[in-house]
Amino acid sequence: MLCALCIWVSLLLISIIIVWFYKWSNPKCRGKLPPGSMGIPLLGETIHFFKPNTTSDISHFIKERVKKYGPIFKTNLVGRPVIVSTDSDLSYFVFQQEGRCFQSWYPDTFTEIFGKQNVGSLHGFMYKYLKHMVLSLFGHESLKKMLPEIEQSACKKLELWSNQDSFELKDSTASLIFDLTAKKLISHDPEKSSENLRENFVAFIRGLISFPIDIPGTAYHKCLKGREKAMKMLRNMLEERREKPRENPSDFFDYVIEELKKEGTILTEEIALDLMFVLLFASFETTSLALTLAIKFLSGNPSVLKRLTEEHEAILRNREEADTGITWKEYKSMTYTFQFINETVRLANIVPAIFRKALRDIQYKDYTIPAGWAVMVCPPAVHMNPDKYQDPLVFNPSRWEGSESTNASKNFLAFGGGMRFCVGTDFTKVQMAVFLHSLVTKYRWEEISGGNIIRTPGLQFPNGINSLIQRHSLSKSWREWLEPAFLLWRPGGDRYERPPYMTRTEKDKPQYTPEQEYAIMDEQVNESDGFDINFSLFRCVFNYHPATLDTHHFVDEPETDGDLLIRLSQGSLDGYNLENSTQFEFVKVVRANYHWSSAIMFLITFQVKDPYDGLIKPFQARVRHAEGVLLEYVFCRPEPGQKVECVGTVKTDVQKDLEKDAKRKRLEKDVEKDAEKDAKKQSLE
């Protein structure tokens, strides 16, 4: 009896499971669903979807299914039935129908992390109100005013990184972008704040599209904790500001406080805080990923770097004053830079999926998208489609020639499309362009380690990109600039004092007039670019001076000026080696001159060892320096006019050359011997 009951229960259970499985695999639809598999109950195809992809290409998940089912297919992700669109026409249709057939919708993980009132989950009037607020913040007028601030931040960070032995690129660009956005939104200055707001956002890219398992250790849990802490900080800051309103309202907090004061306002503190949180995240994580990848692309594409550098150097050349910051007109003229940014974000695919929900049953071509189902628009599938982009995996900014604007089109979805097109696009472009301007005109860099990418499906750099960066020159005008010689004091004149290096007295012959001395000095400066001056000819004092090695004029004891010159020469040579892929070794400083140039411009002649032939060769460097304040490597080069060849690559080449040489000589000797033998033979005959 009991046994029969067990069999019945088991049969019933199996039947229930089969029906459940059948229903899961064949969801109800008043029409024809696109092909595809709903995967296994509860999990659907989620595990495949999250499978890491280490390439820039479309994920296996998408590729396999497109091959099997075509560009539109159904699936189930994190418990939701989803229609995946890799078809640019359907994706375009979905964006255009926002609010009518489709509505912005994101998985529960998003709403939990970004807040239920975040801009992506709001619709209708409230959404329009918030969008207007954000656009006023990141619109053209506001960005124009921000240009100097953005440039200063970029320069400051670059200077900081160049003073470190190495730096991690992704984290460093994230801190640059975060600090800028936080300053703009809430006047947050990380240097003055005791709390680190940014650290709360670091786990986000992994946690956003992940299993919603809220247990310690999961990415989702880290995100929720980060949100909790960041929201607490933001709430406290808003409270403080409300208690002590500022005289000159200028940031987003001020704007929000004004709005909250208005009678009948629809804005609430919760909505404002959710918006602030979304903007901080949306801005810093996306732009920093784009910037990191942009630098990586530049490192791997010397011809692109060259073209980009030319565009930015031309901007400097055309300026009346080299040191004025970037103007809006200059920014707008960066045609190749915009092509470069477009190509970067196309390949970056920072937003791998854009979600919508069908508001009713939608008929598209032969298929029906049932009401309530999610639609996942897949930008990478469009960006990596060879029918839309020739050789899609190749980084080629020139493919954008003539279409530099980042406006959405059917084939370009990096910033979304339709009504929900990214409000931060221009902010991103300004930040990237301004940063690239400082980077390519003043620095050279190199990846030391790391640099792998992984997409799960969000883009990440699992072991970072450890890099080395060094200032290579000032603007063109600085590089070409040679300070003219001029007379400071003539003998007997007011404040005349004879510097210790001057050995000539008034009695020594030949006695040149100050004007003659000036002519000699001028000639020597021009002939040698200021590197070689015979100071023993002068009694007058000029702006050019020789540097002494055992003094402490420019550094504090125990360091000597000689130590400083070694440091500067070595730094210059490191930059030269980095730029030219050479391995010259610093040997010693030979001599140095200097003059004042709102710091001290050192003109150093030093020796290097050439690994090619082991010979010592002369080099020159021009470095502008003020201890602890300024360090600018203006240029470094082999001394011109020397009849030595500077190769700078490793010795194995020499070995090979010697071997080749010896072989050639042996062959020549053999030929000679043969010729001698032939001659002897002939004479005997």
Ligand code: HEM
């Ligand atoms: C490389 C940088 C960026 C990329 C690739 C990017 C990408 C996107 C995409 C694809 C969307 C559309 C989402 C959808 O349709 O559901 C979007 C929307 C949005 N983005 Fe960006 N974004 C970037 C930078 C920024 C920045 C700097 C900000 C902040 C100022 C920002 C704020 C927003 C906001 C608030 C939305 C929602 C707009 C709406 O729902 O109407 N984004 N972004």
